[in-house]
Amino acid sequence: MFDFRQEAEQVLDKAIAFRRDFHMHPETSCNEFRTADIVAKYLESLGIDVYRHFAGKLPSVVGVLRGCCPGPTVALRADMDALRFQELSDLPYRSTVDGVMHACGHDCHTASLMCAAEVLAKHRSELRGNVKFIFEPAEEDIGGARLMIENGVLENPHVDAIFGLHVENAYQTGSICICNGEMQAASDRLVIKIKGKSVHGAFPHLGIDAIMIASHFLVTLQTMMAREKDTFEHAIITFGQISGGTARNIVCDEVILNGICRTLNPATRELLNRRIDEILQGITQAFHGSYEFDRQMSFPALICNSELTNHVKSAAEKVIGSQNIQTMPHAVLGCESFAYFSEKVPGSYFWLGSGNVEKQIDMPLHTPCFDIDESCMITAIAMHASIVYNYLNSTEMK
Secondary structure: OOOHHHHHHHOOHHHHHHHHHHHHHHEEEOOOOOHHHHHHHHHHHOOOEEEEEOOOOOOOOOEEOOOOOOOOOOEEEEEEEEEEEHHHHHHHHOOOOOOOOOOOOHHHHHHHHHHHHHHHHOOOOHHEEEEEEEEEEEOOOOOOHHHHHHHOOOOOOOOOEEEEEEEEEEEEOEEEEOOOOEEEOEEEEEEOOOOOEOEEEEOHOOOOOHEEEEEEHHHHHHHHHHHHHOOOOEEEEEEEEEEEEOOEOOOOOOOEEEEEEEOOOHHHHHHHHHHHHHHHHHHHOOOOEEEEEEEEOOOOOOOEEEHHHHHHHHHHHHHOOHHHEOOOOOOOOOOOOOHHHHOOOEEEEEEEEEOOOOOEEEOOOOOOOOOOOOOOHHHHHHOOOOHHHHHOOHHHHO
């Protein structure tokens, strides 16, 4: 067995250089062209076959490393996009793009997978199968995974298993957190337009108050969540935006609600969306209004395959030791486009510890001063390499 941790340490400086370059030049979803070009050129320099078409017009990169002999194909995935945040840190490698920053660690994901590809390329003669390195665009927006799957990224050769990771400052650098089963939620974007009739506020009986209808809907909906949803099924409905009205003395004729529905169970997901529509219908009819309901289905729930999660744990025991492996006590209602991949083929995903209390690196994801302890990339690179090598060379996984 190779010492992948030692090999990861040898490429850490390169990983840091890539990560800082990406951090200084962040690109928003669907616009990761510079990042994708750097990734593609680097993989090509390693003798890895590179393909750029799997996301259609969006920038994406897929590298295929073919081993010494036929066997299964294992995929590793990283996301490339940044967020529309103004970075407020004073880091020497802070974002140079106004209003855009890597506040979710995708710069680390991309750089780590690039260097893992270098480590694995050195061992191609020992790999009994193939490795696909998938660099996904638009994870924070439309989920580039969906487009890549539609364009055949999981075929030719067919992917038998896929793995991914995400930085998390709640866990110390040098540790990981794994999950068996439900890990992250399915997501629906909810856009609701409630229509009434506008009149002067002194004569409300002549109009239909859309604000009043919206208020009844919101209260009734949360009552439904408390009384109809199975208490043991994790789910939330949140409306974070509400807009309507033109003046303080005019009865509002239209209210727009923007929200989300997050669920883990597919049956619960459909139940809640059906009940939203039924409640809207009943309340708007009662007050003589009308409505439009646009359910925009987004990511599916992320379910980790138990067998593959055990494989991740086994790899981690060799890389960081069993004392540095944690297990999630329950799922979270955030969402992740890796779920598109794991919905189609067996997959497992884990949190990569990237926090360091002593260095005061503890800011949560999606905040304007987010940063990571870059030594976490040693764990990321070594884990990627160990997971792949063990999978392709283990008779138990075939």
